[in-house]
Amino acid sequence: MNILIKNAKVLVYENGKLLTKDADIAIKGNKISQIEKIKADSGFQKIIDASNMLAMPGLINTHTHLSMVLFRNYADDMPLFDWLTKKIWPLEAKLTNEAIYKGSILGIAELIKSGVTGFLDMYFFADETIKAALETGVRVYIARGLTDEEEGKEVQLNETRRLFNEYHNQEGRVKIYAGPHAPYTCSPRYLKKVIELAKELDIGIHIHLAETKKEVDECIEKWGKTPIKHVFDLGLFERPTIAAHCVHLNDEDIEILAKSNVSVAHNPTSNLKLASGFAPVEKMLKAGVNVTLGTDGASSNNNLNMFEEMHLASIMHKALNYDAVSVPAETVIKMATINGAKALGIEDELGSLEVGKKADIILIDLRKPHLVPLNNPLSAICYSAQSSDVHTVIVDGKILMENYELKTIDIEKAMHDAEDAARKLIGA
Amino acid sequence: MNILIKNAKVLVYENGKLLTKDADIAIKGNKISQIEKIKADSGFQKIIDASNMLAMPGLINTHTHLSMVLFRNYADDMPLFDWLTKKIWPLEAKLTNEAIYKGSILGIAELIKSGVTGFLDMYFFADETIKAALETGVRVYIARGLTDEEEGKEVQLNETRRLFNEYHNQEGRVKIYAGPHAPYTCSPRYLKKVIELAKELDIGIHIHLAETKKEVDECIEKWGKTPIKHVFDLGLFERPTIAAHCVHLNDEDIEILAKSNVSVAHNPTSNLKLASGFAPVEKMLKAGVNVTLGTDGASSNNNLNMFEEMHLASIMHKALNYDAVSVPAETVIKMATINGAKALGIEDELGSLEVGKKADIILIDLRKPHLVPLNNPLSAICYSAQSSDVHTVIVDGKILMENYELKTIDIEKAMHDAEDAARKLIGA
Numbered sequence: 001m002n003i004l005i006k007n008a009k010v011l012v013y014e015n016g017k018l019l020t021k022d023a024d025i026a027i028k029g030n031k032i033s034q035i036e037k038i039k040a041d042s043g044f045q046k047i048i049d050a051s052n053m054l055a056m057p058g059l060i061n062t063h064t065h066l067s068m069v070l071f072r073n074y075a076d077d078m079p080l081f082d083w084l085t086k087k088i089w090p091l092e093a094k095l096t097n098e099a100i101y102k103g104s105i106l107g108i109a110e111l112i113k114s115g116v117t118g119f120l121d122m123y124f125f126a127d128e129t130i131k132a133a134l135e136t137g138v139r140v141y142i143a144r145g146l147t148d149e150e151e152g153k154e155v156q157l158n159e160t161r162r163l164f165n166e167y168h169n170q171e172g173r174v175k176i177y178a179g180p181h182a183p184y185t186c187s188p189r190y191l192k193k194v195i196e197l198a199k200e201l202d203i204g205i206h207i208h209l210a211e212t213k214k215e216v217d218e219c220i221e222k223w224g225k226t227p228i229k230h231v232f233d234l235g236l237f238e239r240p241t242i243a244a245h246c247v248h249l250n251d252e253d254i255e256i257l258a259k260s261n262v263s264v265a266h267n268p269t270s271n272l273k274l275a276s277g278f279a280p281v282e283k284m285l286k287a288g289v290n291v292t293l294g295t296d297g298a299s300s301n302n303n304l305n306m307f308e309e310m311h312l313a314s315i316m317h318k319a320l321n322y323d324a325v326s327v328p329a330e331t332v333i334k335m336a337t338i339n340g341a342k343a344l345g346i347e348d349e350l351g352s353l354e355v356g357k358k359a360d361i362i363l364i365d366l367r368k369p370h371l372v373p374l375n376n377p378l379s380a381i382c383y384s385a386q387s388s389d390v391h392t393v394i395v396d397g398k399i400l401m402e403n404y405e406l407k408t409i410d411i412e413k414a415m416h417d418a419e420d421a422a423r424k425l426i427g428a
Numbered sequence: 429m430n431i432l433i434k435n436a437k438v439l440v441y442e443n444g445k446l447l448t449k450d451a452d453i454a455i456k457g458n459k460i461s462q463i464e465k466i467k468a469d470s471g472f473q474k475i476i477d478a479s480n481m482l483a484m485p486g487l488i489n490t491h492t493h494l495s496m497v498l499f500r501n502y503a504d505d506m507p508l509f510d511w512l513t514k515k516i517w518p519l520e521a522k523l524t525n526e527a528i529y530k531g532s533i534l535g536i537a538e539l540i541k542s543g544v545t546g547f548l549d550m551y552f553f554a555d556e557t558i559k560a561a562l563e564t565g566v567r568v569y570i571a572r573g574l575t576d577e578e579e580g581k582e583v584q585l586n587e588t589r590r591l592f593n594e595y596h597n598q599e600g601r602v603k604i605y606a607g608p609h610a611p612y613t614c615s616p617r618y619l620k621k622v623i624e625l626a627k628e629l630d631i632g633i634h635i636h637l638a639e640t641k642k643e644v645d646e647c648i649e650k651w652g653k654t655p656i657k658h659v660f661d662l663g664l665f666e667r668p669t670i671a672a673h674c675v676h677l678n679d680e681d682i683e684i685l686a687k688s689n690v691s692v693a694h695n696p697t698s699n700l701k702l703a704s705g706f707a708p709v710e711k712m713l714k715a716g717v718n719v720t721l722g723t724d725g726a727s728s729n730n731n732l733n734m735f736e737e738m739h740l741a742s743i744m745h746k747a748l749n750y751d752a753v754s755v756p757a758e759t760v761i762k763m764a765t766i767n768g769a770k771a772l773g774i775e776d777e778l779g780s781l782e783v784g785k786k787a788d789i790i791l792i793d794l795r796k797p798h799l800v801p802l803n804n805p806l807s808a809i810c811y812s813a814q815s816s817d818v819h820t821v822i823v824d825g826k827i828l829m830e831n832y833e834l835k836t837i838d839i840e841k842a843m844h845d846a847e848d849a850a851r852k853l854i855g856a
Contacts, residue, residue, distance in 0.1 A: 328505035388816030
């Protein structure tokens with residue numbers, strides 16, 4: 001279908017800078033074919049009047065555990081270790097294909113409604129999340145979570161291989177990652193196997209790194225080096241890597257991340273809520289690290305709202321550095337869009353509104369009291385906008401939400417199904 | 429009008445604890461007359477079906493400069509001093525009655541839509557903000573901003589007296605405060621005059637205190653003590669005081685605040701965005717200080733969203749204290765409701781849903797993907813809910829918003845008028 005978006009304020013990306021201009025956007029098939037004033041309306045099957053709307057690239061969530069929406073607000077305000085061992089792990093042990101599917105559909109509904117067009121997931125029963133993404137139209141980058149296994153058994157590694165063979169590049173919307181959980185749950189021997197597998201399949205790696213001070217201290221005690229140095233020495237960063245969290249880093253760690261072209265998924269809400277700490281984003285950016293944004297799972301957030309992450313990323317580092325200029329709005333919007341695309345190795349196709357790129361576009365309704373007067377649109381996106389201002393979502397040239405209405409998901413059913421699945425896991 | 433709210437999940441306040449129960453709420457006139465299952469629907473002029481909704485007390489925003497919505501997103505990502513001197517002050521010099529009125533209406537629209545039923549304002553042309561509040565139905569607590577005046581001239585003090593005579597207690601919805609801006613803009617001599625005036629009128633004081641490190645350092649250099657100790661020694665805390673910010677405090681400051689029954693308006697977004705720092709909320713709470721929540725003005729936020737403030741207050745102190753249990757959801761909801769009422773000396777009438785209290789009630793629509801499954805309602809309010817989930821707002825027994833529609837404000841006109849006013853101030 002060819003779509004014409006008319007009269008928008010368009011967030012364009014020119015010479016590395018984000019700026020807005022008043023224009024129309026033509027979508028031919030799954031690609032952006034024009035961004036300019038377009039006179040002729042013919043040849044389009046669909047015309048969207050985007051007066052008083054801002055068109056921007058779909059947001060890319062580079063770290064989540066999608067189906068954990070089922071555990072949303074189930075356990076909060078408790079110490080991390082109790083939270084994991086007494087609450088989360090016992091529930092995860094009971095997860096089923098059905099629960100993951102239902103959680104994924106609800107999670108995707110939340111993502112679409114908040115302007116996310118692609119997400120990087122690490123969890124279990126990945127088939128179900130992929131199935132949900134294929135059905136609903138979003139892009140999914142996905143790693144089956146890998147933890148050390150009994151010698152000889154390679155169930156998880158084989159599952160990653162099977163997922164790759166079965167789904168990689170399907171509909172141009174699925175990409176498989178190797179997902180070693182973390183250095184504290186994967187031995188060096190196992191991490192090497194994972195790296196070998198990633199080389200064999202030519203895929204990237206998604207891993208949690210340096211999330212808590214405890215993790216770093218224990219890693220130094222056990223291996224004599226920080227988690228970053230530890231996995232670097234094992235050769236993990238020879239694969240394109242997206243490292244989640246990176247909260248506790250020393251200068252050498254940051255240098256390693258930068259020179260190894262590792263992308264970092266910054267998860268501000270989760271880091272704060274779990275009392276992990278404040279990631280040194282300003283330092284990473286200065287060193288040239290590609291910093292992106294993620295929500296983490298909804299059980300440590302407790303939603304999947306990238307506008308909240310943008311907001312938080314844009315303000316917390318200012319206070320942390322006593323510098324009101326630190327991590328400005330434009331930088332944060334890049335983190336949520338083009339940097340995410342770079343992290344995933346798809347910046348030639350996605351992450352910005354440019355002619356020739358794929359049409360992953362969201363429209364922000366500017367006619368809301370909290371966005372008036374508009375003054376500076378980039379500031380407005382970061383400091384004022386809400387996920388509920390996302391009016392329309394297009395992925396790969398297909399409309400997934402229009403005028404706040406989801407087109408590929410029955411939202412009442414999705415909520416009911418997820419409640420049902422949660423009830424079965426949690427009880428009563 | 430008598431209103432019956434049926435089938436709600438009601439956030440009640442019992443023995444100092446917040447908990448939810450399934451109940452109906454009867455409103456007779458401007459008061460809550462019953463919270464229980466109510467059989468007879470007769471005697472009510474209006475019945476609201478609140479199935480799948482949470483009823484909670486209206487939020488109280490204890491620090492804002494309402495009409496600064498006009499400067500929203502006008503100047504960001506710049507050093508504080510440049511922001512003030514090059515951007516904000518030149519615009520403020522051009523403010524008019526008309527601009528303040530238009531800004532106030534837009535600001536109130538934003539407040540109502542995000543569940544705020546009363547706010548404490550400090551700014552100029554207070555008549556206009558009061559007029560806007562009286563017209564639109566919200567509660568306004570308001571201080572004309574006071575800064576040192578030329579000896580002999582007492583224009584601002586006289587204006588405070590006039591405002592008191594003209595509006596104090598009008599419709600039971602207006603309360604006048606004395607509003608000395610800050611110790612660095614008011615001399616000790618002037619502060620003493622303000623205290624005298626507050627005593628004379630028997631009103632409270634609203635002031636900015638210890639917002640930045642610079643302010644504290646300069647105060648110590650000039651007066652040999654911290655801002656808290658400085659104004660305490662001047663006798664300011666003999667009046668009921670709401671101190672905004674209180675970011676940079678030592679242990680003695682906290683002790684003074686606690687023993688003087690000073691209420692603190694914590695403004696997390698503003699403190700982070702302006703790079704002021706992280707207020708020691710955990711310490712203040714432990715010392716028994718009554719901590720409340722505010723948005724500050726929309727030019728340093730950049731919206732008036734108390735759900736964002738609750739979210740931020742509930743997560744940032746966890747990371748700051750490396751303690752996932754710090755400042756839990758229940759505490760934060762109290763900060764935004766009953767603590768606000770205590771600060772304003774109205775806790776017998778407002779701040780919680782209790783029989784006999786005034787009917788300031790908001791309904792949260794729980795049928796949103798990011799609120800499903802609900803699991804824990806208190807967590808949901810803090811960690812997942814959005815201002816856009818506020819479905820209905822009742823103040824003093826009158827419906828100001830129903831089913832997301834404002835009843836006392838023409839929102840299109842309000843946005844248009846505010847844009848017009850901003851254009852006149854800012855130009856093009």
